[in-house]
Amino acid sequence: MITIKKADEEGTRILSKKLLSLLEDKSSKLYQDNITKFGIPDEYVKRAFSENTLLKATETGKSTFYLALEDKEIVGFAQIIQQDAKTIELDRIIVFFPRKGIGTQLLKEIIQDQKQNGVKNIIVATGKEEDHARQFYEKNGSKQVDEKIIDTPWGNKLTIIIYNLNLEN
Numbered sequence: 001m002i003t004i005k006k007a008d009e010e011g012t013r014i015l016s017k018k019l020l021s022l023l024e025d026k027s028s029k030l031y032q033d034n035i036t037k038f039g040i041p042d043e044y045v046k047r048a049f050s051e052n053t054l055l056k057a058t059e060t061g062k063s064t065f066y067l068a069l070e071d072k073e074i075v076g077f078a079q080i081i082q083q084d085a086k087t088i089e090l091d092r093i094i095v096f097f098p099r100k101g102i103g104t105q106l107l108k109e110i111i112q113d114q115k116q117n118g119v120k121n122i123i124v125a126t127g128k129e130e131d132h133a134r135q136f137y138e139k140n141g142s143k144q145v146d147e148k149i150i151d152t153p154w155g156n157k158l159t160i161i162i163y164n165l166n167l168e169n
Contacts (some may be wrong), residue, residue: 002075002102004109007065011074012058015065016051018074022096023049030096038127044154057081066109068095068102075099078106080114083123088114090124090165093136107140115167122167128159137163 007015022030023045035045047053057063061082068076076095080088090110095102114122124142126133138144142163149159 001070002099002105003069004105005067005069006113007058007067007077009055009058011067012054012065013051015067015074015077016049016054018096019049020046029098030094034094037129038152038158039154039156040152041154063091066106066113068106076102076106078110080110080122085118086120088119088122090122103136104140111165111167120166120168122165124163124165125160126163128161134161137165141165 005011022028023035025031026036034040035042054065057079058065063079063081066078066080067074068078075097076093078093079091081091083089088110090107093103093106111122122142124137126137128134128147142165144161145164146162147159148162149157152158
């Protein structure tokens with residue numbers, strides 16, 4: 001059975017270790033879908049998912065990690081970033097071992113939790129070529145609101161689709 005919970009400091013440390021360990025296998029689907037596809041350099045990935053980076057993100061109170069657990073094992077996670085009192089950005093949902101419904105469970109927990117906090121909109125950006133992610137967000141009620149080309153921190157250009165999920169409906 002999958003349970004979803006907000007990560008505390010220890011959960012964030014465990015998440016970092018798990019991510020860095022899983023991303024060592026450059027032939028894995030996780031690595032190919034999330035790193036290779038976007039040309040992200042290994043050093044950037046290691047820095048982005050380091051324990052220090054993840055803990056710093058949560059220290060501000062603006063970033064929250066939700067963990068999907070199966071028998072105390074992290075099988076996926078989501079990260080949100082508070083934009084303002086009424087809007088959050090869903091920075092990412094990643095499921096480590098494809099299992100039906102874990103991403104949806106994470107999203108539903110975020111929606112429920114954030115509605116209680118007075119959030120009215122969830123913004124999410126995904127790569128234009130990420131058909132699976134785009135279908136997921138559209139299936140779960142998100143509406144496309146923009147498409148733009150961005151400069152990534154590692155020097156590439158990326159076409160992204162911006163979605164909005166209105167929580168007032």
